[in-house]
Amino acid sequence: MARFGAAPVDATPSPSLLCGRDRQQQEVPRDDLPPDDIAPGxxxxxxxxxxxxxxxxxxxLAVSGGRDSMALLHAMARWARPRIAAVATYDHATGDYATEAASLVAAQARRLGLTVVRERARVGGHSEEQWRDARWAFLRRVAQxxxxxxxxxxxxxxxxETVVMRALRGSGARGLAxxxxxxxVVxxxxxxxxxxxxxxxxxERLPYLDDPMNASLRFLRGRVRHELLPALETASPGFGEAMLALGEQAAxxxxxxxxxxxxxxxxxxxxRTRVMVPARIxxxxxxxxxxxxxxxICARAGVTLDANGTRAAVRFTTANRCGAHIRLAGGATIARRRDGRSDIFEVRRATGRDSGWPVFSGSVDALPPRFGRWRFRRLGVEPLATDAWCIGLPAGASVAVRPWQPGDRIRTAGAPxxxxxxRYFTELRVPVLDRPTWPVMLAAGEPMWVPGVCRGLAAPSRPGRPELIWYRCEREFD
Structure with missing residues (x-):
């Protein structure tokens, strides 16, 4: 059942909290500030x-049904309604509370005349990390x-709590922010x-629900909130303020x-899955x-480096030649390659987008438009004969498309x-990490076209034939 709070207490909040950055400029402790007439609203x-x-x-608005998020919902609806695109609430499928909280959010948002997006997890997670990842995946989809x-x-x-938890885990300055x-995220x-x-x-007597997990000591945040922080504050008064200041300095x-x-x-x-930086930097x-x-740098591509990953990246900077790469936790990679006249480092996040790469076999007329990260676009006019990204095929011709395989060979006029x-990849400086997902088109089982690389003798196309269907292949996400 939705809970309503009691009447407000007499103490009034400090105006020093109007902005988190201003907190460092206050020389008077919060408890010693004189009371004023600022109402909570x-x-x-x-x-x-x-x-x-x-x-x-x-x-x-990410609203869970708890007191803080319900305060955000009602405050935004009252004072910044035009800024609200939608209210998003996620049911983690962990029990009655999760469903009841999502229902409360949906009901309140609709009562306020706001758009609501509600989603329920198919399978309930078993850890804070699983719940957080599922919730954020949902929120980012809605925001997009x-x-x-x-x-x-x-x-x-x-x-x-987050600063203390990260300090316990040995985070550096970047994590302590x-x-x-x-x-x-706002x-x-x-x-x-x-x-x-x-x-x-x-x-305001606003409705909200108390999450029973907030009182639990099962997870680290609960233990930090209910046991560690009170003990540290008792042993060292001002500990919390000092940790907050540390977080501000780190930020x-x-x-x-x-x-x-x-x-x-x-x-x-x-x-946003790859970032390139000049090696000289x-x-x-x-x-x-x-x-x-x-x-x-890695964070720009959505890759989080732990201590081992950072050490590996530091060693890789000067210990490897152009064309080398290393793999990081989670499948991410750092590669060194040539770009024009200079070397660059490329960080690439593992997205899973290329897993299950489709294989097509059939008539060229039915060629699907997308293959993993690649797109086959049908052209209305004949392109330049020298454009290796294009190919013309007779209507009804049978072709197959699959990823490149290390043993693939192609017959060309220069190598019958x-x-x-x-070897073509190497000459064109195609990064090693790109090759396993590079498409190859075959005719009668023989490679006839490697988009952007070369066309082979097996290709049934010849320029100047009006009955040909012309395709251009290009990366979809570049």
Missing amino acids: DLLHAVLDVALQAVDGPLV GFRARVATAHTRDDQL ALAATSD RPWLGVSRQELARWVDS AWRREVEQYLDGCGLVLASD LEGTTAEGRAVLWPA AGRRVT
Whole structure:
């Protein structure tokens, strides 16, 4: 059942919380600040205005049904309704609470006249990581559909817990920035405590549900929240404020690193799974500098480097020649290759997009438009005869398309006895990591076309024949 809070307490919130960055400039401890007449609603209205001033475009609100996220839902609906693209709520399929919470969110959002997107997990997860990954995959799909950014209800307390948890796991400065790190996620409540949100929710008698997992000690966050932080605060008063300040300093340092990389000529692929950086940028610094830059570079492609991965990347920077590559945890790769007259490093995230690469066999008239990362586009006019990305085939001709295989050979006018396709790849400097998913078209089982590389003698096409069907093959996600 939805729970309504009690009447508001007498204490009023501190105006120093209007912006998380201003907290460092306050020399007076929070408990010693004089009381003022700021009402809970006025405080949150001001916080929301400040947070949204730096954010352009619509927002998808991530609402779980808990008190903090329900505060975000009602505050946005009251003071920033035009910014709301949709309300997204995810049922983790972990029990009655998850379903009841999603139902509460959907009902409240519809009552407020807002668009709701609700999804239920097919299989309930068993760990915090599984739940988080499934929830964020859903939220990002919804945000992409509305061309919006995700807004969450993370608070100052969530930031403190995250900083402490990452410190326990041995995170460096990059990780200690935690929720304060620059991100595409909007967090309006990051400078507000749970207690301050509770005061407004209670005063407005807003409905919400208490997640029983919040009181559980089964997971690390619960133990940090209920046992470790109270004990540390008792043993060392001001511990929480000190950790929050550490997080702010780490976030500022992280922003400086990102600004440095912005001027280094990084190139991010349109699908955001690959990032290229000039080799000289990493070769021109120390091993310690590379240990700082590599995690930030990899993050641009959605790759998270752990300590082992960072050490491997630092070693790879100067210990390998052009054409070499290393694999990281999770299937990501770092490769060194030639681009024009200089070397570059390329970080590539494992997306699973090329798994289950389709194999086609049939009439050229029925050639499917997409094969993994590649697209076959039918042309209306005959292209230049020298364009290796195009081929003309007689209507009704039987062809097959599959990925390149290491033993593939193709007969050409210059090599009528056949030559290994891998040699053409090497001459054209096709990266080793791209070759396993490169398409090859066959006629009667013999390779006749490697798009962008060469056309073989087995190809039944000859320029100038009007009955030919012309195709162009190109990467879909470049």
